[in-house]
Amino acid sequence: MERAYGHNGVPEIDFLTPSTISEAVNLLQEYGSRSKILAGGTDLVFLMRDRAITPEHVIDIKEISEIQGLEKDENNLNIGAITKVRDIQKSELVKNQFTALNQAASQLGSTQVRNMATVGGNLCRASPSGDICCAMLALEANLKINGPEGTREINIDNFFKGPSETALEGGEILTQIQVPNVRENxxxxxxxxxxxxxxxxxxxxxxxxxxxxxxxxxxxxxxxxxxxxxxxxxxxxxxxxxxxxxxxxxxxxxxxxxxxxxxxxxxxxxxxxxxxxxxxxxxxxxxxxxxxxxxxxxx
Structure with missing residues (x-):
């Protein structure tokens, strides 16, 4: 895990870069409400710039390789939480078999936003108008969550609790989205x-x-x-x-x-x-x- 500090070395914000899920969970446990997760940064960076939120610690999970990418098995399309929206948009697999998800990714923001935004970040932002949120709800996604007590899964029907509020508990990270395969019928x-x-x-x-x-x-x-x-x-x-x-x-x-x-x-x-x-x-x-x-x- 690497560590860096804010501008000119002043420790206003402590940037942490865990390389594994367990490291990230441990950091969330240690720093609790004083920390924020950084994935794509399309929301967090602007909120921090405007001083809407002022975390002491930012846990950058972009280097955790086990929560990147997408693959299909016999039951699901499995999407790592920090997979970029642009990767969903450009995937031929998604385009051919998961039309709603491809359409939602293609219409999310600008090209610049899609290049930065992550699938998991969009879900955890829990915006009532979130394009990925809306698509995943219709597609009946299941969400894999890692935390201090281990791994659990939750259906997306039970994930959104209010604007910017989810079922994630203290020390938990969304790590994978499992989208049931769209069948021929x-x-x-x-x-x-x-x-x-x-x-x-x-x-x-x-x-x-x-x-x-x-x-x-x-x-x-x-x-x-x-x-x-x-x-x-x-x-x-x-x-x-x-x-x-x-x-x-x-x-x-x-x-x-x-x-x-x-x-x-x-x-x-x-x-x-x-x-x-x-x-x-x-x-x-x-x-x-x-x-x-x-x-x-x-x-």
Whole structure:
């Protein structure tokens, strides 16, 4: 492990670079709330620059090789927590089999941000409008967490607790994201609405649908920027998996989905958009994403 100090050697901030997960966990245990994890730095660096947070110790985990990269096994796409968003965007495997994740990565911020941002960092930031958060929720990811008590796994449904709040406990680090393989009878999609393409989403959605023949038999729908965390639209999911068919008109069903989402979400008015915009358009972009999936399925 290496150690460095702030500007001109003044020990205002102690930069620590562990080379293993266990070293990082030990440092988090030792320094607790006085420390912050540095992965990509797209949020942390700006917060520190603006003095919004003032950690005494920054634990830079970028050199931990065991939490980098992605590989697919018979059950999951396994993504190391410090894998760059650009690697998800450029991966042919992700592009061909995990469409929603590829689309979310491709629309996250600018090229510069994607080159710096990490998948795990985006999840741990727990922004209600996070593109990766929204996609992973629909894809039913499982998260591997290492901490003082060893390793545990948690489903993403239980990970987000509020804006910038997660289920991570003291001394714990997110180390791997396990995304269940998208099978031949499944399709996924992601869509977001922002002021311009690089913006934080005004509202975003991800959808995963399972088919038996032409009939949708299961569905997961997530909606971002419409509540304190990315939300599962469970009532809309019920409608989709009962009544949607490839090749059918589906107009009335999708109108029911739009109306249900409008009642289910809990947006607020903020600097990005109004409550009315989010409530009105959440269902619309979900319906559009479903139409895109059905179109792909019919080809």
């Amino acid at each position: 499944e399709e996924t999609g992601f869509l977001k609405v922002g002021r311009v393409g690089v913006d934080i989403a005004k509202i975003n959605t991800a959808v995963k649908m399972k088919f038996e023949g032409e009939v949708c038999t299961d569905c997961r729908i997530s909606l971002g920027a419409a509540g304190p965390t990315p939300l599962r639209m469970k009532e809309a999911e019920k409608i989709v998996k009962e009544d949607i068919e490839v090749g059918a008109d589906n107009k009335d069903v999708l109108k029911d989905v739009e109306d249900t989402v409008s009642k289910s979400c809990s947006p607020i008015t903020d600097v990005r958009c109004t409550e009315e915009f989010a409530r009105t358009n959440g269902g619309k972009i979900i319906a559009r994403t479903i139409r895109d999936i059905l179109k792909r399925r019919s080809n």
